Amino acid sequence: MNSNTNQSKWDSVKRYKLTKMLNELSNISGHGTELVTVYIPPRRPIFDIISQLRNEAGTASNIKSDLTRTHVQDALNRTIEHLKLFKEPPENGLVIFCGAIPTGKGFGTEKIELYSVIPPKPVQINLYRCDDHFWIDHLKDMMKDDKVTGILALDTQEAGLGILTGDRWEVIDTLTSGVAGKHRQGGQSARRFERLRDNELNEFYHRVANHAQKVFVDQFKVRGIIVGGPGPTKDNFLREEYLDYRLQNNIISTLDSSYSGDEGVRELIDKIQEQGVMTEYRLMEEKKMLKKFMSEVYSGKGLGIYGIFDVIKALKNGIADLVIVTDDIGYLKIDVKCKRCSNIQEQFLDRSRLISARQDILSKPCPSCGAVDFEIVEKDIVDYLEEMTIMTGSKLEVISGRTEEGAQLASLGKIGALLRFRPAST
Numbered sequence: 001m002n003s004n005t006n007q008s009k010w011d012s013v014k015r016y017k018l019t020k021m022l023n024e025l026s027n028i029s030g031h032g033t034e035l036v037t038v039y040i041p042p043r044r045p046i047f048d049i050i051s052q053l054r055n056e057a058g059t060a061s062n063i064k065s066d067l068t069r070t071h072v073q074d075a076l077n078r079t080i081e082h083l084k085l086f087k088e089p090p091e092n093g094l095v096i097f098c099g100a101i102p103t104g105k106g107f108g109t110e111k112i113e114l115y116s117v118i119p120p121k122p123v124q125i126n127l128y129r130c131d132d133h134f135w136i137d138h139l140k141d142m143m144k145d146d147k148v149t150g151i152l153a154l155d156t157q158e159a160g161l162g163i164l165t166g167d168r169w170e171v172i173d174t175l176t177s178g179v180a181g182k183h184r185q186g187g188q189s190a191r192r193f194e195r196l197r198d199n200e201l202n203e204f205y206h207r208v209a210n211h212a213q214k215v216f217v218d219q220f221k222v223r224g225i226i227v228g229g230p231g232p233t234k235d236n237f238l239r240e241e242y243l244d245y246r247l248q249n250n251i252i253s254t255l256d257s258s259y260s261g262d263e264g265v266r267e268l269i270d271k272i273q274e275q276g277v278m279t280e281y282r283l284m285e286e287k288k289m290l291k292k293f294m295s296e297v298y299s300g301k302g303l304g305i306y307g308i309f310d311v312i313k314a315l316k317n318g319i320a321d322l323v324i325v326t327d328d329i330g331y332l333k334i335d336v337k338c339k340r341c342s343n344i345q346e347q348f349l350d351r352s353r354l355i356s357a358r359q360d361i362l363s364k365p366c367p368s369c370g371a372v373d374f375e376i377v378e379k380d381i382v383d384y385l386e387e388m389t390i391m392t393g394s395k396l397e398v399i400s401g402r403t404e405e406g407a408q409l410a411s412l413g414k415i416g417a418l419l420r421f422r423p424a425s426t
Contacts, residue, residue: 012282013386014120016327016398019143020380021115022136025097030132031107032068035099036075037135039127042093046086052128053080060130067107071100072130074112082114093123097134149278150216150225150247152208153257153264155233156201159208161215162265163222166282167400169269171262172215177204209242217246226277228255228268253277289397290405293324293416302422306412308348308381314417315388322418323385323394326401329414331381336361336374343368348381 028035040049057076063069075098082096095117100110121142129135145166153160156179162171179200216222225247227234234254241248255275257267272278273287296304305314308331314320332354336345343366349357358376365372382398389396400406401414409416 012398013396016382025134025136030099033131034068034071035131035134036079037129038096039123039125040089040094041123041126042089044126046083050080050083075099078112078114090118092119095119095139148220148222150222151265151268152227153260153268154229155260158261160261160265163220168403171265174261175208179204205237205242213244217244224250224252226253228257229260229264230258286399286405290408293418296418303419306416308415311415311417315392318392319419319423320394320417321420323389323396324416325398326406326409326414327398328401329381333379333381333384335377338366338371339373339375340371341369
């Protein structure tokens, strides 16, 4: 199985496929130390790696277990043959996983599989491991978005602290001040009241700054911070430099908002998108896409559709321009092929229904010839959608199912599409 074997732009579909593959690899355990992992940096000569693996294959001849020895040597030879396809490592390097994968049919029935990955970021290590599991941690680290930004929304009453990463945002904590409003309490002089209020505000600002350091510096190590809130509070807070210097010197933008606290964080995220601040963030792209999609769905113009069957139909008719799915969609495309007459029945099923659907499929005769001998081929829905969008010149985007936008699309079946034109009514 190969993944990402070209050097085109690292997009949402490739990220989905790699995440899915890493989840599968993390569940694989070898019967012995027979699973090979190789990380190759961008400028490492291929012939050096091949030479190293040939030496390892020779060393593997000393393994006592006949089956383990055979599996290790087969995996190394398969890896060497794959490396011969490259004159030099790709721009970001190369990661290869190869080994005897259990088939579920018992000991000794394992099958040698190879997974080749061009990662989203340059490989920083030169690594060879032969173990009872694949070494995927380095690749998982590359998948993490290292552009984390802090969001602080405050006024005199409360403060909300959130983070924004590539495909998600979340409120981490909220603080309340307990500071009285500007109106004087009964029996207090105006000057004494203002002095007490200023002291309380000063204490609150220090508390916010200390908490911001713990969240934004110690916990998440943000690259920058966006500060917002209603009125002049945020400006006073920044002018007096309550924040840790590492945050004070990395303020990306200061924005006005109607709210503070957790609602303020939410509002600032929307303003960031509206005003084009940090447009490189994946979350901003997803919000823009979903906003356009939802507006078309509710406009009544017929250019926004949703649901697996309507989207597939639009793709087959060549009228889908953009297809959007969540990364937790869970659908499979099932091709049921009759072994006698080669008739193919196409179905789209949720993974949770697969076992019962298989039993149902195998119990019914072929509608073409009446035979009950079938071959069933499963395909991940995103793989199928990618094929269809390539054939029709449309675009496929996979968005996070953990965001508000993902939840919106989930309410519509986790899949939707924008059409090139409204289909003619029949």
